[in-house]
Amino acid sequence: MSLAKPVMRGLLGKRLRFHLPIAFALSFVAAIGFKYGVTEPRKQAYADFYKQYDAVKEFTAMKEAGVFESVRPSGE
Amino acid sequence: MLATRALRLVGKRAISTSVCVRGGHGVAKVEDYTLPAYFDRRENPLPDISYVQNLSPEQASLKEKEKGSWAALSDEEKIALYRISFKQSFAEMTQGSSEWKSVVGGMFFLIGFTGLVVLWQRKYVYGPVPHTFEAEYKEKELQRVLDMRMNPVEGFASKWDYENKQWKK
Numbered sequence: 574m575s576l577a578k579p580v581m582r583g584l585l586g587k588r589l590r591f592h593l594p595i596a597f598a599l600s601f602v603a604a605i606g607f608k609y610g611v612t613e614p615r616k617q618a619y620a621d622f623y624k625q626y627d628a629v630k631e632f633t634a635m636k637e638a639g640v641f642e643s644v645r646p647s648g649e
Numbered sequence: 650m651l652a653t654r655a656l657r658l659v660g661k662r663a664i665s666t667s668v669c670v671r672g673g674h675g676v677a678k679v680e681d682y683t684l685p686a687y688f689d690r691r692e693n694p695l696p697d698i699s700y701v702q703n704l705s706p707e708q709a710s711l712k713e714k715e716k717g718s719w720a721a722l723s724d725e726e727k728i729a730l731y732r733i734s735f736k737q738s739f740a741e742m743t744q745g746s747s748e749w750k751s752v753v754g755g756m757f758f759l760i761g762f763t764g765l766v767v768l769w770q771r772k773y774v775y776g777p778v779p780h781t782f783e784a785e786y787k788e789k790e791l792q793r794v795l796d797m798r799m800n801p802v803e804g805f806a807s808k809w810d811y812e813n814k815q816w817k818k
Contacts, residue, residue: 615803622802631798634811638796 689735689742700736708733 637646685697704712708729714722715730722730731738780786798806810817 618803622807635796635798640793640796 687736689737691739691743694739696735699734701733704733 635641636644639646687696687698687700689696701708711726711729712733714726719727781790795806795809801807808817809815
């Protein structure tokens with residue numbers, strides 16, 4: 574009944590050497606994924622929206638709908 | 650050195666407590682839970698006391714043999730000595746059980762029961778909802794949200810086609 578002596582030292586170091594590169598790689602992938610999956614499309618959506626935006630037209634439409642308190646629709 | 654001096658002080662105190670018997674009150678009864686206890690725990694591998702406190706004659710003779718060379722002990726004797734000191738081996742004490750199934754089952758059952766309680770509450774305890782939940786009110790609310798152009802870029806109003814007065818396909 575003579576077993577090999579179990580590993581007594583360097584357990585944390587071994588775990589870190591294994592897990593830290595994986596952790597960094599996955600975090601990096603998550604960040605890249607979020608940037609190109611979420612933020613870039615969002616920036617593009619805002620750019621496209623304001624390219625064709627007529628502020629006066631929108632304001633007049635909102636005024637006629639009656640949502641403002643300072644300016645009432647032209648009928649009243 | 651300090652330890653032996655401290656032990657001598659403790660010994661002196663023990664003598665004085667037994668002398669207190671003369672005072673007529675007696676020594677306090679030693680409760681079981683105040684004495685060192687045996688426990689099998691993975692994080693605390695060496696408990697305060699051995700498992701077997703009252704050795705049978707064979708166990709006593711085995712303990713005597715242990716004082717000699719350990720190479721002279723057979724495998725069964727070594728295991729017997731281990732079982733005198735410990736109740737369960739590490740493998741036995743750390744093995745899992747099926748208790749989690751009962752726990753999860755109980756959780757689901759109680760969550761389901763809570764659902765029934767909530768349904769009963771909704772019917773018999775709570776009063777009517779505010780008038781702002783009526784269908785007519787909700788229609789007016791929706792019209793106002795679209796008039797205000799709320800979140801026109803990526804959100805709610807962006808899904809409405811203002812030219813054709815309908816939801817975008």
